[in-house]
Amino acid sequence: xxxxxxxxxxxxxxxxxxxxxxxxxxxxxxxxxxxxxxxxxxxxxxxxxxxxxxxxxxx
Numbered sequence: 001x002x003x004x005x006x007x008x009x010x011x012x013x014x015x016x017x018x019x020x021x022x023x024x025x026x027x028x029x030x031x032x033x034x035x036x037x038x039x040x041x042x043x044x045x046x047x048x049x050x051x052x053x054x055x056x057x058x059x
Contacts, residue, residue: 043056
């Protein structure tokens with residue numbers, strides 16, 4: 001259970017989540033592990049899985 005001081009932020013986050021176009025998908029963990037070569041491997045795997053463009057702010 002979150003700390004009392006965190007409850008307002010958690011409530012807002014859950015409220016916002018319902019209003020965003022966020023889709024939950026099952027993760028193929030074996031497929032993700034095959035790409036586990038760096039910290040962004042999960043995002044790379046997901047972009048490939050969804051045939052989506054991967055955008056980063058890395059410099």
